[in-house]
Each structure stands twice: as C-alpha cells, then as structure tokens.
Amino acid sequence: MLLNICKAKNCYFFLAATDWPLIWDFIIMITKDLNLAIEQLQKEELIAMPTETVYGLAGNIYSEKAIRKIFALKERPLFNPLIVHTYAVSQLEHFVRHIPAKAKLLAAAFWPGSLTLVLPKKSTIPDLVTAGKDTVAVRIPNHPVALALLEKLDFPLAAPSANPFGCISPTSPQHVADYFQDQLALVLDGGACKNGIESTIIGFENEEPVLYRLGSIPLEALIEVVGPIIIKNKKEIAPNAPGMLARHYAPNTSTYLVDNIESFIKDFPDQRIGLLQFQKAFTASNVVISKVLSPTGDFKEAAAKLYASLHELDRLSLDMIVAERLPDRDLGKSINDRLTRATKKK
Numbered sequence: 001m002l003l004n005i006c007k008a009k010n011c012y013f014f015l016a017a018t019d020w021p022l023i024w025d026f027i028i029m030i031t032k033d034l035n036l037a038i039e040q041l042q043k044e045e046l047i048a049m050p051t052e053t054v055y056g057l058a059g060n061i062y063s064e065k066a067i068r069k070i071f072a073l074k075e076r077p078l079f080n081p082l083i084v085h086t087y088a089v090s091q092l093e094h095f096v097r098h099i100p101a102k103a104k105l106l107a108a109a110f111w112p113g114s115l116t117l118v119l120p121k122k123s124t125i126p127d128l129v130t131a132g133k134d135t136v137a138v139r140i141p142n143h144p145v146a147l148a149l150l151e152k153l154d155f156p157l158a159a160p161s162a163n164p165f166g167c168i169s170p171t172s173p174q175h176v177a178d179y180f181q182d183q184l185a186l187v188l189d190g191g192a193c194k195n196g197i198e199s200t201i202i203g204f205e206n207e208e209p210v211l212y213r214l215g216s217i218p219l220e221a222l223i224e225v226v227g228p229i230i231i232k233n234k235k236e237i238a239p240n241a242p243g244m245l246a247r248h249y250a251p252n253t254s255t256y257l258v259d260n261i262e263s264f265i266k267d268f269p270d271q272r273i274g275l276l277q278f279q280k281a282f283t284a285s286n287v288v289i290s291k292v293l294s295p296t297g298d299f300k301e302a303a304a305k306l307y308a309s310l311h312e313l314d315r316l317s318l319d320m321i322v323a324e325r326l327p328d329r330d331l332g333k334s335i336n337d338r339l340t341r342a343t344k345k346k
C-alpha cells in the first residue's frame with residue numbers, strides 16, 4: 001500500500017498499488033530535449049508532453065507498466081479510458097476497425113487539432129487504455145513538439161492531462177512541475193498551451209456524430225462540417241467520462257460561477273475575493289485581485305488564459321474565487337462547461 005499525498009487537493013489518501021515502488025525518486029526537469037523524452041518513453045517511463053490543449057502525462061500505449069503508472073500518478077479511476085495520440089491519419093489503420101464517413105470529414109477538417117474521435121477499436125489496443133470498451137479515442141495534436149515526438153516514436157502515446165484527477169489542468173511546464181516534482185522525470189517544454197482547454201470529443205452512433213465533451217473546437221464549427229450533432233455530454237448519460245463528472249478541473253479555493261459579480265459579492269463584505277472575468281475588471285473593497293480573460297472579448301484568448309488564471313488565483317489563499325459566466329456560444333460554451341464543473345461544491 002502506498003501513501004500518496006495529493007498536495008494540490010490538500011488532502012491525504014491511500015492508493016492501492018501493491019506492485020508500486022514505495023519511494024518516488026525523481027527531480028523533475030523542464031527541457032526542450034526531445035531525445036531525453038524519447039529515452040524515458042522507451043524505458044516505459046512517463047513524461048509530460050506539450051499539446052495545444054493542455055500538457056499531457058504521456059506513456060507508451062502498449063506498455064502495461066507505463067499505462068498503470070498514468071492511472072496511479074493521476075489517481076485516475078481505471079474505468080476512465082485514455083486518449084491515444086498519434087501524428088498522422090495514416091496511423092489510424094493500426095488502431096481502428098472502421099472510420100464512419102463523417103469521422104473522415106471531421107478528421108480532414110480539424111486534424112491535427114483539438115478534436116478527439118472515438119472509433120471502433122482493433123483488438124491490438126490494450127483494454128487498459130480503453131477501459132475495456134470496444135472503442136478507442138484518438139487525436140492528432142496540433143503542436144510542433146508533440147508531433148515531432150510522436151513521429152520519432154514507434155508507438156503512440158496515451159496522454160491525459162498532467163494533473164491529479166479532478167484538479168485544474170496544466171497549461172504550462174511549471175504547472176506540471178508543481179503537481180509532480182518528485183514523481184516525474186521530465187516535462188518536455190513546448191511553452192504555454194495555445195488553446196488552453198481540452199479537446200472536443202466526438203463519438204459515433206449508427207454512423208452519426210455524438211458530442212461526448214465540449215472543448216477546444218466549438219460545436220458550431222463541427223456542425224458546419226457534418227451537420228447536426230447529438231449532444232450527450234451530461235453526467236447522467238455518460239458517467240464514465242472524467243471530463244463529464246460534475247466536479248472536475250477544480251481549484252482548492254471555494255469557487256463560484258455567477259452571472260452578476262457585483263450583486264453576488266455584496267453578500268460577502270468580509271471575504272478576500274479573487275475575480276475571474278471575461279472582458280472587464282471590477283473592483284470593490286473585498287476584491288483582492290481581478291483577472292480578465294480577454295479585454296477584447298475574444299473567446300480563444302479567454303480559453304487560452306482560463307486554467308493559468310485559475311492556477312494563479314488558487315495560489316493566493318483567497319477565501320473565494322468568483323468567476324463570471326461567459327456568453328453561452330462558441331468557445332464561451334466550452335469555458336462555461338469547465339467553470340461549471342470547477343465550481344461544484346466539494
């Protein structure tokens with residue numbers, strides 16, 4: 001039994017991992033050296049990999065040791081499947097049995113990019129990766145470092161976000177280092193993530209596209225390519241998907257999502273409050289700091305800054321974080337989805 005301390009969540013709990021070494025003996029290194037990353041991955045170890053969405057905790061999908069370590073390090077339940085990352089559409093034939101016509105259209109329009117497609121899997125994909133499902137989630141990330149890495153490896157990478165399960169996703173190498181400083185050998189430095197929120201996930205039922213998770217590609221853009229999309233991103237419909245859990249992406253600080261910040265914070269005159277706002281800052285005597293996501297109202301800029309702003313606010317020992325709901329369209333919808341999940345009460 002290993003005592004695993006989740007500093008980020010300020011809580012202590014036990015993780016059953018009888019075959020796991022008792023001592024973590026890494027000192028994390030932030031590096032741009034692709035060869036060091038390849039060396040680790042070939043030894044069946046994990047690295048953190050930059051992508052345009054968030055930093056991923058990456059390991060060889062064909063290594064049981066590496067995949068088990070992903071689940072252990074993240075404290076992620078084994079029933080939650082991982083996304084397989086590759087570098088070219090031509091690689092799909094190794095993983096999937098069938099590609100629906102509309103999946104081909106989406107791949108052509110958005111890959112490399114922040115879209116994950118869930119497709120019928122080949123039996124060569126380990127059950128541990130897909131949590132026993134007969135489908136596999138696949139993505140080609142749009143990040144030059146990730147693509148270069150994937151192209152040099154002779155195996156694809158599973159790479160869920162490099163954070164403990166339920167915590168705020170990392171969008172910079174430092175965020176990863178803060179979470180896993182003595183548990184991971186290296187973070188491959190690809191700078192700050194340009195898109196900043198996770199991929200949009202689309203599966204297929206009777207050849208028709210189904211939305212499993214809102215994300216970095218707005219729903220409107222997908223509909224333009226394939227027409228109507230069935231929405232199934234609610235917890236009740238798909239309880240197995242971590243991104244769909246009611247509480248996820250969450251700061252330690254009590255966080256609220258509101259339509260009107262001014263009227264909400266009036267009720268808390270004695271609290272030290274941090275604000276997360278879309279376009280305009282608001283000040284009041286109880287506001288310690290006010291972070292603006294995009295002064296020009298640009299959803300892409302807001303998404304790119306979302307998690308970094310939450311990380312920053314969460315480090316300030318505030319009494320509460322109050323976030324402003326964005327207009328519910330385009331990427332605003334995806335950002336609201338993340339904020340809603342970040343603000344469910346513990």
Ligand code: AMP
Binds near residue numbers: 159244
């Ligand atoms: P992440 O933790 O960001 O890597 O997200 C992985 C997401 O992909 C989760 O929401 C999973 O539930 C979803 N996912 C992965 N594989 C499948 C699958 N075979 N069927 C449905 N959803 C999947």
Ligand code: MG
Binds near residue numbers: 160161169
């Ligand atoms: Mg995640």
